[in-house]
Amino acid sequence: MDERVLYGNGLMTEHDVYLFREGRHYRLYEKMGSHIMEVDGVRGTHFSVWAPNAAKVSVTGDFNGWDTDSHPLAPRWDESGIWEGFVPGVDRGAMYKYHIVSSVGGYVVDKGDPFAFSWELPPNTASVVWDLDYTWNDSGWMNIRGEKNGLSSPMSIYEMHLGSWRRVAEDGYRSLSYLELAEQLPAYLNEMGFTHVEFLPVMEHPFYGSWGYQSLGYFAPTSRYGTPQDFMRLVDALHAAGIGVLLDWVPSHFPSNEYGIGYFDGTHLYEHEDPRQGYHPDWQSAIYNYGRNEVRSFLISSGIFWLDRFHADGLRVDAVASMLYLDYSRKEGEWIPNKFGGRENIEAIEFLRIMNEAVYKEFPDTQTMAEESTAWPQVSRPTYLGGLGFGMKWNMGWMHDTLAYFSMDSIHRKYHQGQLTFSIWYAFNENFVLPLSHDEVVHGKGSILGKMPGDAWQKFANLRLLYGYMWAHPGKKLLFMGSEFGQGPEWNHDAALAWEQLEYDNHHGVKRWMEDLNRFYKAEPALHALDFSQDGFAWVDFHDADQSIVVFLRKDGEGRTVLVALNATPVPRPNYRVGVPSAGYWREVLNSDSTEYGGAGWGNLGGVESKPVPSHGFYDSISLTLPPLGIVFLRKE
Incomplete structure (x- = not known):
């Protein structure tokens, strides 16, 4: 293997260096660190590291017997503090560190690569030359993930x-x-x-x-x-x-x-x-x-x-x-x-x-x-x-x-x-x-x-x-x-x-x-579509502290409404009247006290029909059985 370090083949352009020093280079991983490549038909790895206060930087690794002198890097001419060089023959899986001799106080140290794509299995500490080649198969997801990650989408x-x-x-x-x-x-x-x-x-x-x-x-x-x-x-x-x-x-x-x-x-x-x-x-x-x-x-x-x-x-x-x-x-x-x-x-x-x-x-x-x-x-x-x-x-x-x-x-x-x-x-x-x-x-x-x-x-x-x-x-x-x-x-x-x-x-x-x-x-859009808007929530009653009962509505802004009632005591509350925003049949869609969840089975037999009895500021209301230490979700049919 030709062990010379080749210079002048850096991945960082003048524009890259300008952006780096301005704090506006957001893809440094494409330029810095170790990158497998070919130079003049020779396969090897290009190394690049930022060490502006170093007097000497070299690459030491299993490919050179961890010799700290055989593969020195060169500082760029532009005073960016970046040291770089191409080492022929170094390929995927090679372990390495940067040997740094500081220009300050004679400090000498072997450092891992801040931009390494892979590291040795801890507690070992060397960086590993690696590539990120991979054929992705997630185009279907990537095309719709904006919707899946949207503020109005469900996120559990x-x-x-x-x-x-x-x-x-x-x-x-x-x-x-x-x-x-x-x-x-x-x-x-x-x-x-x-x-x-x-x-x-x-x-x-x-x-x-x-x-x-x-x-x-x-x-x-x-x-x-x-x-x-x-x-x-x-x-x-x-x-x-x-x-x-x-x-x-x-x-x-x-x-x-x-x-x-x-x-x-x-x-x-x-x-x-x-x-x-x-x-x-x-x-x-x-x-x-x-x-x-x-x-x-x-x-x-x-x-x-x-x-x-x-x-x-x-x-x-x-x-x-x-x-x-x-x-x-x-x-x-x-x-x-x-x-x-x-x-x-x-x-x-x-x-x-x-x-x-x-x-x-x-x-x-x-x-x-x-x-x-x-x-x-x-x-x-x-x-x-x-x-x-x-x-x-x-x-x-x-x-x-x-x-x-x-x-x-x-x-x-x-x-x-x-x-x-x-x-x-x-x-x-x-x-x-x-x-x-x-x-x-x-x-x-x-x-x-x-x-x-x-x-x-x-x-x-x-x-x-x-x-x-x-x-x-x-x-x-x-x-x-x-x-x-x-x-x-x-x-x-x-x-x-x-x-x-x-x-x-x-x-x-x-x-x-x-x-x-x-x-x-x-x-159910009512539970997530307006998570971040006051239009998606309305109190029915939060004043019944004596019985530790809270009732509220979740809404989607398109007419869908879910009523939620919780009882935070171990005492069941039958015949508990709750105002509802519209008349009709309110189906019980979830009940935490259902026997299939390990509960006692207190509930509303699938749902309740409203009556024109004013309650909680509404013209109509329903009479609920609130299970002990339970919560029920009801949706208007």
């Missing part, structure tokens, strides 16, 4: 951690591979009626126990479950089944492992130098310098990459609140105010706006979602109106209030009815997703079922009531894996879900309830 999201959904007991209790997931997951999601799946970060990460939230490989799916093409096959299979794929993405912080991007060239290149800006006390990780143009290009290219090369249908951006506030989780004196003396991170705000604009310009049929836990205004409003530009925002207030309400004994709920109903007063300020996520079933919080009060039947009845209320409430839905069948134990990332519990009627009943909720939710 199954959040999952790939490594602990199911395990293979006869093979060392290992996690499923991407290909095994491609065989099993689409059918399960269709059986359950979910419209989308959201993966906890699949980007390569050193520590499995971080669940991917300590990402270092921003352009590589983790090798724990297979190759990049294997992950593409999983996405392809989900699309073939009509399931959208959302990916958690973490541009808020990164771990400080020596081989990663921290202190990359002997300087704080990607992160702030001052720990009051560049160190995150909650996660002991580094914070990006969003004011640096090249860093913005890097991060936005990562977000675009997953939508482009892996056909992801959306990005859920983690820990947005930590990005917006300079004093997030910091005490007085531990943070630096912005140039106006405030606590807002102006550079991060600008980054998020530019990122969202880039995503929706390049992929207008996708969605971005913010996990933002404060009352920051206009998170899901367009940037031209002063918003951050996200498509949707997680409704953390709804989650906290609702779980607090359902966790208390029913005898106390009449004093706290406002916790259940308050969310409607701000429900349309943002495009909200209602999340019961992984964060609510870890670190000693127990499972969702475990939060429910009472004996066994009350726990399961409360759980079915909670899910019914959630699916009836305005906003898209997100539920973490295992919750759909009422898993008892807290989630453990080192174990599979407690699938064996489905042998018990109560758990099977919760699963059946979730299936029917999803099917009705998807089929």
Whole structure:
């Protein structure tokens, strides 16, 4: 093999460099990193890395015996700080790192490639030369996904951690591979009626126990479950089944492992130098310098990459609140105010706006979602109106209030009815997703079922009531894996879900309830078409706190109406009169107390006929039997 490094064959043009340095290059993955190619008829790999404060950069790998001198890269003439070179004979599967000698303080280090498409299986830390060749078969989905991801479409999201959904007991209790997931997951999601799946970060990460939230490989799916093409096959299979794929993405912080991007060239290149800006006390990780143009290009290219090369249908951006506030989780004196003396991170705000604009310009049929836990205004409003530009925002207030309400004994709920109903007063300020996520079933919080009060039947009845209320409430839905069948134990990332519990009627009943909720939710426009408009919701009665009863209407704006009534006490309420907007027969389409879900069977015998008896401001009304710890959905025939 001819081991000379050939120069002058860089993929980065002058225009690419200009955009990179302006912070406006959003497809750097096409130019930077390692790319297999031919130069003058010779096959090899072109390497390109940004290290502006390096005195020397070379490629070291298994192809040269990890020699740090045999394959030096050359700096570009344009002072961009990019080092590059073509190494003949290096092909797919070769392991490598960049050996960097800094011009500052004599710092010497071997770094992984920030743009690598593949990495060694952790705990090994080398980057791997790879290509992303794949023949996609999802054109049918891609042609209609704009409709499937639309704000007026049903969106029921199954959040999952790939490594602990199911395990293979006869093979060392290992996690499923991407290909095994491609065989099993689409059918399960269709059986359950979910419209989308959201993966906890699949980007390569050193520590499995971080669940991917300590990402270092921003352009590589983790090798724990297979190759990049294997992950593409999983996405392809989900699309073939009509399931959208959302990916958690973490541009808020990164771990400080020596081989990663921290202190990359002997300087704080990607992160702030001052720990009051560049160190995150909650996660002991580094914070990006969003004011640096090249860093913005890097991060936005990562977000675009997953939508482009892996056909992801959306990005859920983690820990947005930590990005917006300079004093997030910091005490007085531990943070630096912005140039106006405030606590807002102006550079991060600008980054998020530019990122969202880039995503929706390049992929207008996708969605971005913010996990933002404060009352920051206009998170899901367009940037031209002063918003951050996200498509949707997680409704953390709804989650906290609702779980607090359902966790208390029913005898106390009449004093706290406002916790259940308050969310409607701000429900349309943002495009909200209602999340019961992984964060609510870890670190000693127990499972969702475990939060429910009472004996066994009350726990399961409360759980079915909670899910019914959630699916009836305005906003898209997100539920973490295992919750759909009422898993008892807290989630453990080192174990599979407690699938064996489905042998018990109560758990099977919760699963059946979730299936029917999803099917009705998807089929009934009144439950999703106007999720983000006040026109899609109307109170019937939220004042009956003494009996812990709430009644409301969901509407689609085209004349379809669903009446929802819930009873949050274990006492059945027969002959309960409820006003209705129109006379006629109101069919009971869902009842959480049905025996097929594990309930006692209290209900309305299929439906009720209205009578011209005024109630709740309406001329007509119906007399309902409200089941104990139950919820009923009725639709006008």
